[in-house]
Amino acid sequence: MSVPEEPLELISLPVAHVRAWGESVVVFDQRCGETHVLQPPLTELFQALQEGPMTPTALFEYLEQRYEAAEGELEDAMQAGLSQLREHHLICDPADSRDA
Amino acid sequence: MTAPEDLRAGLRGAGVALQVGPFVVRLRSRLDRVERALALFYDRQLLPPEQAAFADFHITLARASGLHWLWRPQARFFLDGRSPFRPLPLAHAYPLFEWGLNWCIAQHAHDFLMIHAAVLERNGRALVMPGEPGAGKSTLTAALTLSGWRLLSDEFALLSLTDGQLVALPRPVSLKNAAIDLIRERYPQAVIGPASHDTSKGTVAHLRPPDASIQKMHDPARPAWLVFPRFAAGGRDHLAPLDRAVALQRLVGSSFNYSVVGAAGFEAAADLIEQSACLELEYADLDATLGLLNDLTAGGA
Numbered sequence: 001m002s003v004p005e006e007p008l009e010l011i012s013l014p015v016a017h018v019r020a021w022g023e024s025v026v027v028f029d030q031r032c033g034e035t036h037v038l039q040p041p042l043t044e045l046f047q048a049l050q051e052g053p054m055t056p057t058a059l060f061e062y063l064e065q066r067y068e069a070a071e072g073e074l075e076d077a078m079q080a081g082l083s084q085l086r087e088h089h090l091i092c093d094p095a096d097s098r099d100a
Numbered sequence: 101m102t103a104p105e106d107l108r109a110g111l112r113g114a115g116v117a118l119q120v121g122p123f124v125v126r127l128r129s130r131l132d133r134v135e136r137a138l139a140l141f142y143d144r145q146l147l148p149p150e151q152a153a154f155a156d157f158h159i160t161l162a163r164a165s166g167l168h169w170l171w172r173p174q175a176r177f178f179l180d181g182r183s184p185f186r187p188l189p190l191a192h193a194y195p196l197f198e199w200g201l202n203w204c205i206a207q208h209a210h211d212f213l214m215i216h217a218a219v220l221e222r223n224g225r226a227l228v229m230p231g232e233p234g235a236g237k238s239t240l241t242a243a244l245t246l247s248g249w250r251l252l253s254d255e256f257a258l259l260s261l262t263d264g265q266l267v268a269l270p271r272p273v274s275l276k277n278a279a280i281d282l283i284r285e286r287y288p289q290a291v292i293g294p295a296s297h298d299t300s301k302g303t304v305a306h307l308r309p310p311d312a313s314i315q316k317m318h319d320p321a322r323p324a325w326l327v328f329p330r331f332a333a334g335g336r337d338h339l340a341p342l343d344r345a346v347a348l349q350r351l352v353g354s355s356f357n358y359s360v361v362g363a364a365g366f367e368a369a370a371d372l373i374e375q376s377a378c379l380e381l382e383y384a385d386l387d388a389t390l391g392l393l394n395d396l397t398a399g400g401a
Binding site: 014016017019021022024026028030033035037 | 343344345348349352359362363366367370373374
């Protein structure tokens with residue numbers, strides 16, 4: 001039996017705290033007062049997750065439709081981007097939702 | 101107009117009240133050089149006693165006590181009776197007032213996002229110029245002020261957190277070193293006070309704001325241009341578009357209280373970026389640069 005994937009979800013952000021300017025997305029995190037400037041390809045991941053929670057598989061498929069890249073490269077880029085979003089604490093930690 | 105004897109009596113008594121943009125400053129001093137500077141720069145901003153019941157800042161400039169005043173007289177700045185800085189030479193008493201007032205505003209005015217920037221206005225649209233020391237911001241500000249732009253501020257952009265407008269804080273423009281003679285020679289009508297030599301910023305002299313800037317002190321302005329100047333001797337005068345995300349990072353880096361005002365500060369800064377043409381200015385020749393900035397108001401950006 002396969003283990004169901006945990007969906008990835010952005011933290012809740014007021015609309016006024018996310019500004020998309022050209023290729024950049026600027027995000028203000030009012031929990032800590034930090035301002036993050038996201039650049040491609042991180043912006044693609046962020047904007048995909050802004051549409052709603054996605055499993056890693058669904059996110060990969062979303063990116064696959066937009067980028068012409070070898071599967072392995074795309075997977076590596078996605079994982080690197082997700083790591084950065086986690087470092088910025090912009091993705092909900094599944095442990096938080098389990099605790100709730 | 102306040103008579104000189106009234107100014108002196110006020111300064112030496114309960115203090116005189118000055119309307120400095122949105123703030124009321126109550127100042128007491130027995131120092132002649134402070135009195136002279138006040139008469140030169142702030143005569144139009146003195147409030148009659150009946151309008152001066154409340155003050156945001158209670159400042160005293162006094163001769164520093166102690167024996168050393170005999171051979172090295174010094175001035176000390178007090179806010180609410182406490183002295184936050186070391187004393188400076190008595191000859192620097194007036195710059196000390198201006199620097200101390202900067203500190204008071206930066207420490208307390210959290211109804212605004214405060215940015216270390218000059219602000220000027222023309223036709224209701226504001227030019228915001230943040231600048232590192234040495235970027236030539238004050239020289240440009242003085243030249244623009246004396247060329248028909250309205251001075252809102254030389255040092256502080258006060259960006260309202262409630263409506264995103266820039267609030268005026270008209271005070272004397274602080275000119276340093278070579279800029280003093282440059283402005284004096286170029287604009288004979290400029291009223292420039294006495295120079296203070298050997299300050300931490302070199303030689304400093306202040307330019308009196310034009311009447312129009314004081315008369316419209318309570319009129320805010322909408323941001324239209326965000327320009328980051330950089331003086332480059334021998335360089336090529338030009339304006340170049342600046343990426344908005346980079347502009348925001350620089351703007352935030354020039355703010356005194358971004359981390360204090362939190363989300364409201366981000367929203368105000370981001371709104372300013374979205375309402376403004378964001379540009380980098382490299383300048384070497386004042387005439388060429390004034391031409392570039394004046395062209396902005398004609399629809400150049």
